[in-house]
Amino acid sequence: MVTLKQLAEQLNVSVSTVSKALHNSEEISKDTILRVQELAKHLNYQPNKMALSLKSNRTNTLGVIIPNVLNHFFAKALYAIEMEASKQGYNIITCVSNELLVKEESSLQLLSNGSVDGFIMSIAEETQIKNKTEHISKLLDKGIPMVLFDRVADHLECDKVIIDDFGAAYEATKHLLQEGRQHIVLISDIEELSVGKLRINGYLKALEEEVNYKNEPIVIHIGKEADVEKIVDNLFLSNKKVDGILSIDNISGVIALHKALNKGYKVPEELSIIGFSDDNVLVFTDPKLSTISQHTFDIGKTSVQLMIDRLERKAKTDPVTKTIRTKLVLRGTTK
Amino acid sequence: MVTLKQLAEQLNVSVSTVSKALHNSEEISKDTILRVQELAKHLNYQPNKMALSLKSNRTNTLGVIIPNVLNHFFAKALYAIEMEASKQGYNIITCVSNELLVKEESSLQLLSNGSVDGFIMSIAEETQIKNKTEHISKLLDKGIPMVLFDRVADHLECDKVIIDDFGAAYEATKHLLQEGRQHIVLISDIEELSVGKLRINGYLKALEEEVNYKNEPIVIHIGKEADVEKIVDNLFLSNKKVDGILSIDNISGVIALHKALNKGYKVPEELSIIGFSDDNVLVFTDPKLSTISQHTFDIGKTSVQLMIDRLERKAKTDPVTKTIRTKLVLRGTTK
DNA sequence: CTGAAAGCGCTAACAC
DNA sequence: GTGTTAGCGCTTTCAG
Numbered sequence: 231m232v233t234l235k236q237l238a239e240q241l242n243v244s245v246s247t248v249s250k251a252l253h254n255s256e257e258i259s260k261d262t263i264l265r266v267q268e269l270a271k272h273l274n275y276q277p278n279k280m281a282l283s284l285k286s287n288r289t290n291t292l293g294v295i296i297p298n299v300l301n302h303f304f305a306k307a308l309y310a311i312e313m314e315a316s317k318q319g320y321n322i323i324t325c326v327s328n329e330l331l332v333k334e335e336s337s338l339q340l341l342s343n344g345s346v347d348g349f350i351m352s353i354a355e356e357t358q359i360k361n362k363t364e365h366i367s368k369l370l371d372k373g374i375p376m377v378l379f380d381r382v383a384d385h386l387e388c389d390k391v392i393i394d395d396f397g398a399a400y401e402a403t404k405h406l407l408q409e410g411r412q413h414i415v416l417i418s419d420i421e422e423l424s425v426g427k428l429r430i431n432g433y434l435k436a437l438e439e440e441v442n443y444k445n446e447p448i449v450i451h452i453g454k455e456a457d458v459e460k461i462v463d464n465l466f467l468s469n470k471k472v473d474g475i476l477s478i479d480n481i482s483g484v485i486a487l488h489k490a491l492n493k494g495y496k497v498p499e500e501l502s503i504i505g506f507s508d509d510n511v512l513v514f515t516d517p518k519l520s521t522i523s524q525h526t527f528d529i530g531k532t533s534v535q536l537m538i539d540r541l542e543r544k545a546k547t548d549p550v551t552k553t554i555r556t557k558l559v560l561r562g563t564t565k
Numbered sequence: 566m567v568t569l570k571q572l573a574e575q576l577n578v579s580v581s582t583v584s585k586a587l588h589n590s591e592e593i594s595k596d597t598i599l600r601v602q603e604l605a606k607h608l609n610y611q612p613n614k615m616a617l618s619l620k621s622n623r624t625n626t627l628g629v630i631i632p633n634v635l636n637h638f639f640a641k642a643l644y645a646i647e648m649e650a651s652k653q654g655y656n657i658i659t660c661v662s663n664e665l666l667v668k669e670e671s672s673l674q675l676l677s678n679g680s681v682d683g684f685i686m687s688i689a690e691e692t693q694i695k696n697k698t699e700h701i702s703k704l705l706d707k708g709i710p711m712v713l714f715d716r717v718a719d720h721l722e723c724d725k726v727i728i729d730d731f732g733a734a735y736e737a738t739k740h741l742l743q744e745g746r747q748h749i750v751l752i753s754d755i756e757e758l759s760v761g762k763l764r765i766n767g768y769l770k771a772l773e774e775e776v777n778y779k780n781e782p783i784v785i786h787i788g789k790e791a792d793v794e795k796i797v798d799n800l801f802l803s804n805k806k807v808d809g810i811l812s813i814d815n816i817s818g819v820i821a822l823h824k825a826l827n828k829g830y831k832v833p834e835e836l837s838i839i840g841f842s843d844d845n846v847l848v849f850t851d852p853k854l855s856t857i858s859q860h861t862f863d864i865g866k867t868s869v870q871l872m873i874d875r876l877e878r879k880a881k882t883d884p885v886t887k888t889i890r891t892k893l894v895l896r897g898t899t900k
Numbered sequence: 901c902t903g904a905a906a907g908c909g910c911t912a913a914c915a916c
Numbered sequence: 917g918t919g920t921t922a923g924c925g926c927t928t929t930c931a932g
Contacts, residue, residue: 250918
């Protein structure tokens with residue numbers, strides 16, 4: 231890398247003159263500015279990022295910690311975060327917690343050595359289950375900016391970007407009820423997560439409100455280790471009358487659809503299925519899955535905006551929570 | 566952040582003593598070391614990353630540039646890269662080129678200001694189509710370490726991690742031939758990519774070698790803007806006798822399977838389908854898709870290892886190309 | 901055993 | 917208009 235010093239030597243001026251010239255300082259003569267800038271361009275001079283950061287105490291880099299990149303929701307959120315950050319002149323350092331508390335702790339710890347200006351993260355499953363958040367509040371106490379998205383913890387005082395999980399599940403269940411469904415089952419592999427619990431409550435609330443709904447709610451939990459397909463198979467065996475399925479995670483809706491078709495159910499005539507996901511995930515089923523769309527791109531983009539807002543405003547303001555609208559998108563698996 | 570200076574002041578010693586004590590220097594008395602380390606721990610002292618990097622000219626950070634995180638292959642590669650890098654004490658700065666040359670150029674440019682020690686990347690589609698690689702060779706000339714994976718450019722002199730694309734497609738086609746298939750179609754949305762061309766050649770070569778194969782090879786290109794599903798539909802309409810499909814990208818195999826089942830083809834009795842992907846992508850079809858497995862995790866991991874090898878060895882060595890084995894995994898869509 | 905000083909690359913207050 | 921100096925946080929050589 232070429233440095234100011236090298237430019238200065240070549241031009242027989244001082245380092246500070248070069249520095250000022252590159253910033254088009256009023257103090258420096260037109261002529262010098264020209265000579266300096268020409269040489270700088272010619273040698274492809276770039277200010278050393280580390281020196282700049284050390285001086286300014288700003289890195290223009292955000293730490294992004296997601297639980298799992300293989301989950302399409304997080305991949306898309308990451309995509310959106312990278313896009314928006316890059317547009318605003320920020321880089322992102324990405325860590326994957328792999329749903330593990332220790333990895334989340336170590337990532338936060340390691341990056342809080344001045345590597346990043348703030349964190350955008352979604353909490354690991356283990357962290358949510360054990361409800362341990364001291365590692366996060368410790369950073370918050372130090373004044374390090376943080377935006378939590380999707381999986382948040384209510385008691386943490388920081389910016390948050392969420393969707394209306396309760397309302398979305400409520401609305402979807404209402405839709406199934408309006409279709410006249412009487413055996414609506416909820417399936418989920420995320421019942422341990424904050425968002426999972428909210429979605430289940432939305433489902434329960436909708437059923438509860440419907441006086442004509444005669445049956446008990448059925449919530450099927452898919453454990454992490456479980457054979458998803460077997461569980462879905464069993465659902466159809468033990469519960470032949472099922473006529474509505476609400477999947478509140480990213481994939482079980484697709485599995486349920488495949489299995490149902492395989493078992494000979496007519497979808498959506500006899501059975502409606504609604505999944506929970508971003509728009510364009512797994513769109514190649516036939517019929518196409520109706521979903522609650524999460525507008526993942528907006529979630530990521532908004533997270534970055536909140537972060538940069540906070541970073542670039544000097545005044546401390548109270549934490550903000552933004553709720554991104556969801557949308558029930560009816561495709562081929564609902565009437 | 567707490568600094569050496571602050572520790573020094575509190576302990577009434579000099580900054581250099583503190584620094585040495587933290588490194589367990591022989592020069593420093595047991596007692597001082599203890600006092601320093603205790604206070605450091607108590608105040609949760611962390612060496613400032615920027616200062617360290619500025620001093621050492623090493624960032625322990627890798628730049629990772631991938632074309633698209635929403636593509637499961639790249640998501641998994643990113644996952645593997647992050648895992649391995651983190652294990653080896655490196656962070657990663659992630660950029661998404663979005664298959665665009667300009668974005669790739671600017672990402673490389675911006676990060677080559679001392680932000681990273683080296684780059685791990687897979688070339689954007691546009692870059693491959695236009696065959697512009699000056700932005701890459703410029704960095705190589707400067708001596709910045711680079712590992713290319715999957716989508717590489719032959720003439721660039723740097724480390725590479727690839728799979729045997731030709732051989733993998735050749736083997737898969739051979740398998741279809743052994744099943745006695747006589748109308749084997751290749752479908753692809755990546756024919757513009759280096760890997761796409763190699764895979765197509767493998768397919769062509771296999772057909773060519775089979776003296777009993779009576780028909781012309783058929784290569785169906787799916788343009789980026791195209792309606793994939795319509796094209797696949799047309800395939801079945803215009804080519805009713807098709808009895809073998811080799812999809813050389815990540816998703817068209819799944820689409821073909823759905824469409825074929827929908828059209829009433831018996832799979833695999835009348836029609837075999839082989840996709841190209843990592844192991845566990847879209848495994849919930851019925852029957853399950855047979856695929857050429859790319860061992861994506863190994864690709865990512867090996868890329869990091871090559872990079873770190875190069876960074877941590879002083880001697881310059883010649884570029885290395887590692888070929889990761891593929892594996893034909895026969896599931897439900899082949900006989 | 902401890903401290904002073906220089907320097908990584910840069911900016912900015914302050915000379916001249 | 918240009919140069920000198922100090923300092924961001926750290927390591928390391930050299931002095932004491």
